[in-house]
Amino acid sequence: MEQTFAYMNNRPPLIDAHNHLGRWLGADGGWVPADLAGGAPGLPWTVPDVGALLELMDGGGIAAIVNLDGRWDAELEANLDRYDRAHPGRFATFCQLDWSLAAQSDDFAAALVASLERSAAAGARGLKVWKTLGLGWRDTRGRLLLPDDERIAPVWEAAADLSLPVLIHTADPPAFFLPFDESNPRWEMLKANPDWSFHGGDYPSFEQLMWSFEALVAAHPRTTFVGAHGVDAEDLPWLTRMLDAYPNLVVDFSYRAEELAADADGARALLLRHADRVLFGTDHFPPEAEAYASWFTLLESTLGLPPHVLDGIYRGNAARVLELELEAAS
Numbered sequence: 001m002e003q004t005f006a007y008m009n010n011r012p013p014l015i016d017a018h019n020h021l022g023r024w025l026g027a028d029g030g031w032v033p034a035d036l037a038g039g040a041p042g043l044p045w046t047v048p049d050v051g052a053l054l055e056l057m058d059g060g061g062i063a064a065i066v067n068l069d070g071r072w073d074a075e076l077e078a079n080l081d082r083y084d085r086a087h088p089g090r091f092a093t094f095c096q097l098d099w100s101l102a103a104q105s106d107d108f109a110a111a112l113v114a115s116l117e118r119s120a121a122a123g124a125r126g127l128k129v130w131k132t133l134g135l136g137w138r139d140t141r142g143r144l145l146l147p148d149d150e151r152i153a154p155v156w157e158a159a160a161d162l163s164l165p166v167l168i169h170t171a172d173p174p175a176f177f178l179p180f181d182e183s184n185p186r187w188e189m190l191k192a193n194p195d196w197s198f199h200g201g202d203y204p205s206f207e208q209l210m211w212s213f214e215a216l217v218a219a220h221p222r223t224t225f226v227g228a229h230g231v232d233a234e235d236l237p238w239l240t241r242m243l244d245a246y247p248n249l250v251v252d253f254s255y256r257a258e259e260l261a262a263d264a265d266g267a268r269a270l271l272l273r274h275a276d277r278v279l280f281g282t283d284h285f286p287p288e289a290e291a292y293a294s295w296f297t298l299l300e301s302t303l304g305l306p307p308h309v310l311d312g313i314y315r316g317n318a319a320r321v322l323e324l325e326l327e328a329a330s
């Protein structure tokens, strides 16, 4: 325990590798659906006051935050101006792609690659892909686009060429794909949020999405993929096998603290085995000190990770994957 306390007083300034600082929430704070194919201008910023955020970061030992909300073109510029350029070293904004183009032309990959190149030139530090790849976006014939679709392979290769890591969220908890009734292990949650269900219709199964995710990571070994939310944090043996098999895969466990705590032995084993492949990320926006504190408790006390493992998860791994300069903050 003494070692833990000593560490807590000397915790290195960390990097939150999964957060949202852009403008895509409705005025009431609710989600704007459908990946916001329209413009974001007019919507409020998730973080109303950047100065207050910097104070929270300085007080809480947060060196830098990854902002996944850069979108593309004018919206990317607005995010870069507000964060990365105004506060060098403290923020890393990721771009996104306009997947709605897939429904407009069979040759959409070239347009997506061009967009990615523009975003990289503007200063985007990575590419964020929402779970709607697999569960929302459709091609010209109305079929859902899956992550490993051959037609979008050029996008992942371009990301590698441009040194942009791809933070990708695939699927959701497995229960969201099971029948929508009282037999569902997350019935209360789904009853309150019926649109979280992906059961029925032409939705792929959870397993199909995991196969598609694995095929994607396997097909593009030059591309670094950050699996959001641990990809399938309810199946740590599966995730361990994935990390064993694919050196181009890293994960963040944002929003999956409960799953890690539920299998503390399994989580500890995975984090020790792949100490250099896990990024700290909260997905808690706007950022709050309490959210960081609860992660510290989980990683340092519940899981009891040793200092050298914590250093990598908190900071070193993200700095390597994102190629971040941290002088300004440390």
Ligand SMILES: [Zn+2]
Residues within 6 Å of the ligand: 018, 019, 020, 068, 283
């Ligand atoms: Zn997120």
